[in-house]
Amino acid sequence: MLGVDTRNQLIDSTRELLWERGYVGTSPKAIQQHAGAGQGSMYHHFSGKRELALEAVRRSADELLAAAEAQLRGPGTALERITAYLRREREVLRGCPIGRLTQDPEIVADPELRAPVDETLTRLRARLAEVLDEGKAAGELPAGLDTAALAATVVAVLQGGYVLARAADAPEPFDQAVSGVLALLTTHAR
């Protein structure tokens, strides 16, 4: 195979457009144009917009978890790894390619389309809870902490930070939200 094949071009274009415009805002025609593919080509590889979206969402989901793992599996204490994850370089104004899908009525109404979104955020929370548990075990964090709740808080700060940044058309509120939760977390570390 030489170069990228059409099928993958279509999937990648769909990922981009879903990120930028969501499911209801993305038309087959737009996907084709972005991918440089014709109608026939798209409908040869996929049954339609929905199937294409399904594949696109699954890939974005896998990528998001892998990216998180890169920070969380890294070196350092539990809190250092959480900090690295929260502070990692992000395209804040673009928002989260997975989280943004939760605002799409046709995604949440379709169990198959919602499933990868749900799994991704659920696993992310579970993984963060693990890291927080390590912090507890190491005495970095107080034994009484509800790590599952705290993991949800951490993910929510990211997802909500994107919302604030997009509203303001500026990344600062995102950074503030992250700073705020880190300040709370690290003064618990002793």
Next chain:
Amino acid sequence: MLGVDTRNQLIDSTRELLWERGYVGTSPKAIQQHAGAGQGSMYHHFSGKRELALEAVRRSADELLAAAEAQLRGPGTALERITAYLRREREVLRGCPIGRLTQDPEIVADPELRAPVDETLTRLRARLAEVLDEGKAAGELPAGLDTAALAATVVAVLQGGYVLARAADAPEPFDQAVSGVLALLTTHAR
């Protein structure tokens, strides 16, 4: 005037639909049907979808700030009021009628449509920062806290909580996220 006039019916219907389906997902026809109004009626009162949305967003924005004020201006210490605000009854699975608009490409691309969204979340943060400042002044919270950052965190937890809940199709992750940040905040109170 007897009963609700058509103009207001149209605005309220638009508010509902924007909340549920966003701007790109809401058609003039859907608005008319939801409002029980005809085409001519809608285009008599408004120049089109955009103007209607503008009015709808402004009203939802005002309402959101007023609702927040109800908790934040209430009785109790700063932390008690923040807690009341975070724990207030919410239709979690519907998400935030203002925050959800930040995921709409046509809203954020249009300065006039984005403005009320931006103002609402910015004011909300400012108001929360005030309350947190009161908590600092009262010795409830450590003097070193960055209240602007913390206010962003609080709003982000709400906005992100909605995202997690909608992904899971269940309110629990929202409640966890709130619990987590409250646990951090209240153990700082001394």
Next chain:
DNA sequence: GTCTATACTTGGATAGAC
């Protein structure tokens, strides 16, 4: 103010030729 008719574009997909 509201209704119906009309218009043009886009969305989403199928059919059949190459």
Next chain:
DNA sequence: GTCTATCCAAGTATAGAC
């Protein structure tokens, strides 16, 4: 595998009658 032609509904709006 890809292209072009075709199809029908929906989106978004204007025109003019009542």
